[in-house]
Amino acid sequence: MKPVTRISSRSVVLNVNDVDTDQIIPARFLTTTSRDGLGKNLFYDWRYAADGSLNDGFVLNDPQFANCRILVAGNNFGCGSSREHAPWALLDFGLQAVISTEIADIFRGNALKNGLLPVVVDPETHGWLVDHPAADLQIDVRDSSLTLPDGRKVHYPIDTFARFCLLEGVDQLGYLQNNEKAITEFEERRSWKP
């Protein structure tokens, strides 16, 4: 994973609550055996009409939001399935952070492991962000802060270990492998064996 230190971008707002992973990437695109190139299927059924034409009314199709790296979404973003294809698709599309008032557990874990930053903010800050699309935002991982265009800083919660892994680009599998001795000892000492 590439280190993630700071994200500066304008925001794109998708203020829908409970956006589930079936919307982020529909199940019919999960037959892939690769993790690459999923961005073209991101929000497929919202981006495209039934005949395959572009849905002009969908915010990610609006040229003024092209190249925005920060998605401001409604409450409980990423609920539903455990498909890691969801963060893969968001990243491949070019998004690097999702801001919401709540982000679903499995999605949040998957996002962090791939360098997609989940940012949970208070309802007031969220309300401001929703009312101000295309706002120039800065998200800093080092002090876990979001800076609004007027310079106001809000801090967002992030697990210390997850932040360390983002900043250093640490691979968590390597960390687990370094604990091989402890794992073997655990297997030997447990009173019952699965």
Add this chain to the structure above:
Amino acid sequence: MPQNGRTLFDKVWSQHVVVPETDDTPAILYIDLHLIHEVTTPQAFSLLRERGLRVRRPDLTLGTMDHSTPTVPVRNFRDLAIVGEDAARQVGKMQENCKEFGLELHGFDSPNRGIVHVIGPELGATQPGKTIVCGDSHTSTHGAFGALAFGIGTTEVGHVLATQCLLQRKPKTLAIVIDGELQTGVSAKDLILATIGQIGVDGGTGHVIEYRGSAIRSLDMDGRMTVCNMSIEAGARAGMIAPDDTTFEYLRGRPRCPSGAAWEAALQRWRRLASDDDAHFDREVRVDGSALSPMVTFGTNPGMVVPVSDAVPDHGGDPSFRKALNYMQMEPGKAISDIAVDVVFVGSCTNSRLSDLQQAAGLLRGKKVASGVRMLVVPGSQQIKKQAEDAGLDEIFLAAGAEWRESGCSMCLGMNGDTVAAGKLSVSTSNRNFEGRQGVGARTVLASPLTAAASAIEGKVADPRKYLEANR
């Protein structure tokens, strides 16, 4: 001296901590059973191959194929036609990966193939006190046995394959206490739908649920699995139920369960797992089981749910709510019983077990699926298919005009060619009514097997209770 009572979750968690968590690092948690299927593993196996790693504990890894696999009835599994090149490649990869890494796979030639969350319990691999993971959010199902079971992403699938461990922060606990006797026609599905309606689709975020109370105790294992299965629909990665005699009787004699003296030792260990009387939960919610009705969803998430006898609620100006009603083509105030049905699906890891099929068949016996309605019945496993056929359930379904299929996830998520057409309304015993879940533009109403069967007969979303009362 004050007691420090521990919850079922605390006990299972603490028995699996390899390295305790600190402020700076999450716990390393040992995994006793890793269930794998074709959709969320190929990228993990690729990583293992890139790094020259082996699967650390093939003996704790169990594979099946369920999501991308066809359910069209065939005489011989060799005749199965997988829908789509990508799906066929994915299924092929699963077979290759399991062979190369030496893993037990219940493929097309296995009489034990089925939905991953059906076969784990069926084989007795799912046991109380185990930690169980799978690259699938409905892994919460296995919590019905008093296991700590949760869905993981593909990166974590790779972690477990390589190290048999996961990095985890300890979640909070939420007790959902459901007392009272369920009325006739009200099943485990209605109970969990009502609960999600009460706490919301994010009501369990950050928590492990323990379902408690007399209504839970009186459920059979199939019903308990239905309840725990949908924990994730309330945002909770895991839902658990304390193991008891119902659990033990279900497991006794299953192929992967211990036997003889080892069974007795396991029983002793399992009986100690239940939460202590003075255990502390971070939150507690109560649901009155005796007041519940058959429940159906009307919107595009499982929390948008009402009694089948009610009307579609008003959106109250909420744009997300209005968007859901628009998608579902639902008018506020319209009686649920006036909603016309195109497709009925009985199946999925939520409701495809023998008792689910028995309930649907019991209501359909001697009746016909309404003209113009397509009904699909998909057993959860090849074993359940056989048990149902031995009991003559297939004949009841076929005589009523329903389709009787091979096992798989099927129309729950429409990855295998079993889909609902755009604009059509499906009454489904599955777990998600998200937009497009069962097919592009498909509209899903979640319901119990009883409600699904009644709806098939009437061609409208129907209350099953009138049929049950008539049969008394």
